[in-house]
Every structure is written in structure tokens, then in C-alpha cells.
Amino acid sequence: MAAGGGCEIFPKPTIVVSACRAPCRVVGCRAARQKQNAVGSEPTCMFSSLDGVHDLDCFRKSKNDEKCTWESGKHGPKSYTFILQQADKPHCVIYYNLTEPSQKLKIFDLNFTVEVIENNAGTANCTKAVFSGSKKTQRSCGPPNEVLLSRTPGALQVNVTWLKEDGNNKISVRYRALGSHSWNETVETQLPNTAVVEKLTPSLVYIVQIQCVTTAECSQCPRSKNYYVPSAELTTQPILVSAKYTDITQKTGCRLISITWKFPVKDLYDGYRVTVWKESGEPPQAQLTTSEPEIRLILSYSAYRLNISAYNNASVSPAATHVIPQHIGANILGDGRLNVTVHNSTAFTIHWRPDLIEKYVCYVVEWMKQGHSGWYLSFFEDAIARKTVSSISERSFEHLEPYTRYRVTLHLRPNKNTCNMKSINNSESTYGTTEFYHTEGSPVGAPANVSFHNVTLNSAVLQWSQIPEEDLRGFLLGYIIYYTEHHYQETSTAHNITVDPGSTSFHMEALKSGTAYQVQISGFTSAGEGIRSIPSVFKTDPK
Incomplete structure (x- = not known):
């Protein structure tokens, strides 16, 4: 020494x-x-x-x-x-x-x-x-080999990968705002390779360092280099430009959906995220990513909802929402292919043509009332051409309300492995749609906007507006037009004419010249006649 x-x-x-x-x-x-x-x-x-x-x-x-x-x-x-x-x-x-x-x-x-x-x-x-x-x-793991940072409003998603010899590790993240010398408290994860940093200020740029959480296998966890997280937060939503729905001739019960949009801030986004799901609530939700401001889908006649957001490595914009309405083609509504038998307020049975079972065994039935998202049931059937739906078997199905119109649709699914929908795009076609009531009543509303046109010596054209569906309380079978000669303090013979339920006008003929007429109109269902409209008066031309 x-x-x-x-x-x-x-x-x-x-x-x-x-x-x-x-x-x-x-x-x-x-x-x-x-x-x-x-x-x-x-x-x-x-x-x-x-x-x-x-x-x-x-x-x-x-x-x-x-x-x-x-x-x-x-x-x-x-x-x-x-x-x-x-x-x-x-x-x-x-x-x-x-x-x-x-x-x-x-x-x-x-x-x-x-x-x-x-x-x-x-x-x-x-x-x-x-x-x-x-x-x-002194066994060291890391720093991470690759780091992916995705900033969402108020938070930062951190995902990492490691070199093969480092394995998979829980991670620890510390962060500070650019310009600050003090690091914020460390965020440690419960799952390996991912972490979420919350309560970030959207307008600030942040610096992030990442390391593994020490274990017996990794006693040393060196911190990564500084990663800069920009403040380019997307605060505006995409703007829808057009939406086109086109029936596909070669695929009965399907339509081509073409949606285009634009983003008001150029060069700030990396791409778009489109989420598509059924209005009935049936899973799954399709998550699609595109670099172009457009998307094309092959969908059934069911109702769908789309959310469209722009994204970059710092944030995801608010979503623009577009609803694709249910398509009621003239060739499938009430054409006899689909029928309904109502048993009571908690059960009904749908019927379809037996030859369908030769090709399809997976189906989904959707039913709804006006203004509501409705219910759905996917099922397997290879023996009989009918399916009974009840509130006992389907807990989400509430009882059928009286005087309320329901629309029921049957969709076909070609995949026989599972009748649950695996994906949204090009996954089913629509077979048929029909409507039904549990209990019908007479209308509680009358035709409105009664008016008279092209009045002559002995004729006039009568026009009116249809009774709102919520006031019908049943299937409208027709209108009754009541008219009488209008004399002060005198009575005259009443006349009535019945017209079909699709009419909103009627050419009145064989009238007396120079005569005033009082007119009222009512609608009727299988349960009876509804209330009459307010009396309206017109006068034919004199000679």
C-alpha cells in the first residue's frame, strides 16, 4: 500500500x-x-x-x-x-x-x-x-426500443416496444411542460408496455421520459431520451360534404354508401378515424382509418351511425356525426315476404317464405317505433320459417305499446359460423320490412290545411294535409269528406264521399252555382272514424 x-x-x-x-x-x-x-x-x-x-x-x-x-x-x-x-x-x-x-x-x-x-x-x-x-x-432493461405517443384531449397515450432481450415490462413515465425545470410526478402502469398520462393542458408542449419499472429481472431501468409532445390539438371537427346512398343491383337488399368530408385546417392532421355502428345498438363498432376524406361501404337497409374524426400524434378532433337512415324500399315494405302475428303486449312472431331456409340459416330481426333506436335479435334457424320474439327471452325488449306503429325488418347473414355480426361492411342484406300495431285505435287528429282551388260554377278542387302518424293510432284506411250547402239558419242535405288513404285532394263536381258549401274531413282505421276537421266554407261561381 x-x-x-x-x-x-x-x-x-x-x-x-x-x-x-x-x-x-x-x-x-x-x-x-x-x-x-x-x-x-x-x-x-x-x-x-x-x-x-x-x-x-x-x-x-x-x-x-x-x-x-x-x-x-x-x-x-x-x-x-x-x-x-x-x-x-x-x-x-x-x-x-x-x-x-x-x-x-x-x-x-x-x-x-x-x-x-x-x-x-x-x-x-x-x-x-x-x-x-x-x-x-446491474442488469439493465431499456430504454424502450420504440415509443408511440398519441395525444387525446387532456391526456397522452404512451405505447412502447422493447428489444427482445428486455422482454415486456411495465413502464414509468415522467413529464414536464416545455420551459419548466421540474418533472411532474411519475405515472406507473398496471399493464406492460402502455401508460396514460392524464390532466394535461391542451395548449402546452410536454417533454416525456420513459423507463421500465424495476423488478428482480430488471434491476436497472435507465430513462429514455426526451420525447417532445406537440400541442397541435385538433379542436374543430370535419365538415361533411356529401352523402350518397345507391342500391346495388347485383346485391339485393344492399346499398353502396359514399361519404365525403373535408377538414378546415390543412396540414395539421395525419389521417381520419371513422367509427361505424348500427343504430339498433348491435355490436360490433367498426373502427376504420383512412388518409383520404372519403369512405365507401356496402351496407344493408338498416340504420347506421358514423363518427368521423381527424387525428395527429397529439390529439383526436371532435367527431362529425352522420346518421344513415333506414332505407324503406318500395319493393320490400309490405310486399308479403315478411308478416307479423301479434300474440300480446310481450310477444310477436315474424314469418317469412320457407324457401329462404334452403340458402340462409343466420338472421337478425330489428324492430322499432318511430323516433327510437329499437331492438334487435340475431338467431339461427334451419327448420321453420318463423321466429317468436318475447320480452321473457329478450330482456331489453319492453312491452308493446297500444296505438303505436312498429316497424320490423329481417336481415340475412351469409356467414354460417356465427349469426352474430362479425363486421359492419358487406356483412348482411335486407330481406323485407313490414309494420304492425299491437292494438289499433281511431285517429285523434284530423286533416289540416283544408283549402279550395280551381273553383267554377259547379266544381272545386279540395286539398288537405295528411293526419300525423302519431295521431293515427292505427293503419289509415281512408278519408271521409262531408259537405253540405251552407245557408244561414237553414239546414240542407249532408253528403259524404270516401277516398283512399293516399289521397290529399279531391275534385268535387255536380255542385250548384253561386252556392256556399261547408266541408269537413276525417280519417278512419279498423277501429273506427276519427275526429273531423274544423268546418271550411267556399262558394261556387255564380252564373
Whole structure:
């Protein structure tokens, strides 16, 4: 041992030299430190914060792959002195004039200490960082090999991948706003490879560092480099430009949906996310991504809803919503292919043509009342051409309300593996649609906007507006037109004429010239006649 407890001088060891090719010298440890601090009358090499050398870390990725890395200070060109002291060995391994913030090393003993001294060119001051550890606990995992950051309103989604030898690890994320010197509290995850940072200010740029959570297999978790998360938050929604629905001749019961849109802010988005699902609520929801402001889908005649958002690596815009209404083709509504038998307020049966079973065994039935999203039931059937739906078997199905019109539609699914819908696009076709009431009543509303046109000596054209569906309370079977000669304080013979339910006008003939007529109109269902309209009066032309 050297006098005064100094280190003995050993022959030059065989160790990899530094990047600047400075020779590795072996001297007494005390002498090495004195050499570094001999610039002034007293030592000026101080422990550092971010202004000098910091974040010194030594780790082992695999056998014979041991390394120390550090972060440099803020100011000016720098050189480093690297000192390795191993337990129970009186000598130091020293590298002078390193210019890169890393150094490979070889550890022979379990415990060791490393000092890195940073010298700023042209100044007498230096800073230093110290690391102490054990070879047993120097297994390092990370930093992550790839990092994907996705900013959503008020939050940041972090997803990472690792090198194969690092496995899959839970991650720890720390973050700070750009310009701030203090890191926010670390977010640790419960699941590997992913984390969510919440309560972020949308307008701020953030700096993020990521590392694994230490375990017995990964005793060291070096932090990643700084990742910058921009504040390019998308705050406006796409603008719908057009929506076209076209029946497909070659695919009965299907239509081509073409939706186009635009985004008001150019060059700020990376693409678009489109979510499509059935208005009935039947899963799944299709998540589609496109770089173009348009989408084309092959859908059945069911009602659908689309949400369209723009996205970039910082955020997702508010969604533009578009509803594709149910298509009621003249060739499928009430054409006899689909019929309904109502048993009571909690059960009904749908019937279809038996030859359909030869080709299809998977179906879905949807039923709804006006202004509501409705209910659905997917099912398998290969024996009989009917299906009974009841509130006992379908808990979401409420009882049928009296005087309320229901629309029921049957869709066909070609996939026989499962009758549940696997995807939205090109997954089913519409077979037929019909309507029914549980209980019918007479109309509680009357035709409105009664008017008279083209009045002549003995004729006039009568026009009116249809009774609103919610006031019909049953299937409208026709209108009754009541008219009488209008004489002051005198009565005359009443006349009535019945017209079909699709009519909104009637040519009245064989009238008397110069005569006033009072007219009222009512509608009727199988339950009877409804209320009459307010009396209206007109007068034919005189001779």
C-alpha cells in the first residue's frame, strides 16, 4: 500500500480505451483526484445539478456488456475524466479527456464506484457525478426500443416496444411542460408496455421520459431520451360534404354508401378515424382509418351511425356525426315476404317464405317505433320459417305499446359460423320490412290545411294535409269528406264521399252555382272514424 493509505500503482491493465483514444492510466486514486482539483488554490469540483454532469448510470445489458452513461452540463465544450474504483482493489482505472458521455467498463468485483468529472473548456471549475453499485444488481432493461405517443384531449397515450432481450415490462413515465425545470410526478402502469398520462393542458408542449419499472429481472431501468409532445390539438371537427346512398343491383337488399368530408385546417392532421355502428345498438363498432376524406361501404337497409374524426400524434378532433337512415324500399315494405302475428303486449312472431331456409340459416330481426333506436335479435334457424320474439327471452325488449306503429325488418347473414355480426361492411342484406300495431285505435287528429282551388260554377278542387302518424293510432284506411250547402239558419242535405288513404285532394263536381258549401274531413282505421276537421266554407261561381 502507498504511504498515507494511497493506492498502489499497478502495471497498465488491458482495457478498452476511450473514444478519443486517450491511454488508460493506473495511478493512486487519491493522486488522481488531487490532479483534477489542482487547478486553483482549493478544490472546485462540485456535485452537479442540471448545470453540470448528471444522471450518471452504470448497467449491464448482457454478459461482458457493461457500460456507464451520463448527461453533460449545459454550457460550452467539455471533456470528462472517468474513474472506476472496485471494492477490495487498491487501484483506480482512469480515462482522461473523454469527449463522449459514455464509457464501457469491466467489473471484476461485486461492488464498485464510478466518478465522472466534467471540465468546461476555458474555465477552472468542474462538476462531478458519482455512481455506486453491485455487479449482481446491474442488469439493465431499456430504454424502450420504440415509443408511440398519441395525444387525446387532456391526456397522452404512451405505447412502447422493447428489444427482445428486455422482454415486456411495465413502464414509468415522467413529464414536464416545455420551459419548466421540474418533472411532474411519475405515472406507473398496471399493464406492460402502455401508460396514460392524464390532466394535461391542451395548449402546452410536454417533454416525456420513459423507463421500465424495476423488478428482480430488471434491476436497472435507465430513462429514455426526451420525447417532445406537440400541442397541435385538433379542436374543430370535419365538415361533411356529401352523402350518397345507391342500391346495388347485383346485391339485393344492399346499398353502396359514399361519404365525403373535408377538414378546415390543412396540414395539421395525419389521417381520419371513422367509427361505424348500427343504430339498433348491435355490436360490433367498426373502427376504420383512412388518409383520404372519403369512405365507401356496402351496407344493408338498416340504420347506421358514423363518427368521423381527424387525428395527429397529439390529439383526436371532435367527431362529425352522420346518421344513415333506414332505407324503406318500395319493393320490400309490405310486399308479403315478411308478416307479423301479434300474440300480446310481450310477444310477436315474424314469418317469412320457407324457401329462404334452403340458402340462409343466420338472421337478425330489428324492430322499432318511430323516433327510437329499437331492438334487435340475431338467431339461427334451419327448420321453420318463423321466429317468436318475447320480452321473457329478450330482456331489453319492453312491452308493446297500444296505438303505436312498429316497424320490423329481417336481415340475412351469409356467414354460417356465427349469426352474430362479425363486421359492419358487406356483412348482411335486407330481406323485407313490414309494420304492425299491437292494438289499433281511431285517429285523434284530423286533416289540416283544408283549402279550395280551381273553383267554377259547379266544381272545386279540395286539398288537405295528411293526419300525423302519431295521431293515427292505427293503419289509415281512408278519408271521409262531408259537405253540405251552407245557408244561414237553414239546414240542407249532408253528403259524404270516401277516398283512399293516399289521397290529399279531391275534385268535387255536380255542385250548384253561386252556392256556399261547408266541408269537413276525417280519417278512419279498423277501429273506427276519427275526429273531423274544423268546418271550411267556399262558394261556387255564380252564373
